[in-house]
Amino acid sequence: SQKIEQNSEALNIQEGKTATLTCNYTNYSPAYLQWYRQDPGRGPVFLLLIRENEKEKRKERLKVTFDTTLKQSLFHITASQPADSATYLCPGGSDSWGKFQFGAGTQVVVTP
Amino acid sequence: SQTIHQWPATLVQPVGSPLSLECTVEGTSNPNLYWYRQAAGRGLQLLFYSVGIGQISSEVPQNLSASRPQDRQFILSSKKLLLSDSGFYLCAWSADLITGELFFGEGSRLTVL
Numbered sequence: 739s740q741k742i743e744q745n746s747e748a749l750n751i752q753e754g755k756t757a758t759l760t761c762n763y764t765n766y767s768p769a770y771l772q773w774y775r776q777d778p779g780r781g782p783v784f785l786l787l788i789r790e791n792e793k794e795k796r797k798e799r800l801k802v803t804f805d806t807t808l809k810q811s812l813f814h815i816t817a818s819q820p821a822d823s824a825t826y827l828c829p830g831g832s833d834s835w836g837k838f839q840f841g842a843g844t845q846v847v848v849t850p
Numbered sequence: 851s852q853t854i855h856q857w858p859a860t861l862v863q864p865v866g867s868p869l870s871l872e873c874t875v876e877g878t879s880n881p882n883l884y885w886y887r888q889a890a891g892r893g894l895q896l897l898f899y900s901v902g903i904g905q906i907s908s909e910v911p912q913n914l915s916a917s918r919p920q921d922r923q924f925i926l927s928s929k930k931l932l933l934s935d936s937g938f939y940l941c942a943w944s945a946d947l948i949t950g951e952l953f954f955g956e957g958s959r960l961t962v963l
Binding site: 742784827843 | 940959
């Protein structure tokens with residue numbers, strides 16, 4: 739079955755450092771990927787979308803890469819801040835329609 | 851601008867009781883609508899999606915049903931709740947069915963006792 743795998747362990751990082759999160763896709767090849775941020779008790783908030791023909795996408799301190807050969811996406815938060823502490827989700831979609839598959843997400847904790 | 855609201859925010863229901871969660875979207879027309887459920891520490895599970903009034907697709911066989919009586923209204927229901935129905939329910943909408951970003955509501959936390 740189609741699976742999205744994210745590191746289940748929380749990522750603890752010091753303020754100012756770069757946080758790198760990984761998403762691996764099993765048994766399917768998403769045509770595009772999205773990244774969301776979710777704070778406790780809140781709905782996810784969209785951050786970035788990257789398509790299979792794009793290698794990299796940036797938005798302010800965020801950078802996403804998509805390696806279709808490895809079926810892997812990397813999400814980077816540069817110059818991390820305590821306000822970046824949240825759970826990050828990386829649903830993938832197929833060509834047919836937006837049937838997004840969500841993984842459990844990776845929690846990021848940025849300490850001052 | 852577009853907004854999405856869902857209610858109630860929190861509810862505690864006994865096993866066997868009915869359920870109704872409502873979601874409305876403002877500021878857009880003909881949105882694609884979704885119901886997701888998130889169990890504690892787990893990912894989002896797509897329950898239902900709708901591309902138009904009266905059009906409902908179910909993703910997971912379950913004790914729940916959904917309806918879309920109006921263009922921007924999406925309702926999640928159950929006739930008899932089970933303990934396993936407990937969770938955080940999220941309504942979302944998108945403009946583009948293929949790649950559109952999802953805009954989520956505030957969520958409804960359901961506890962079935």
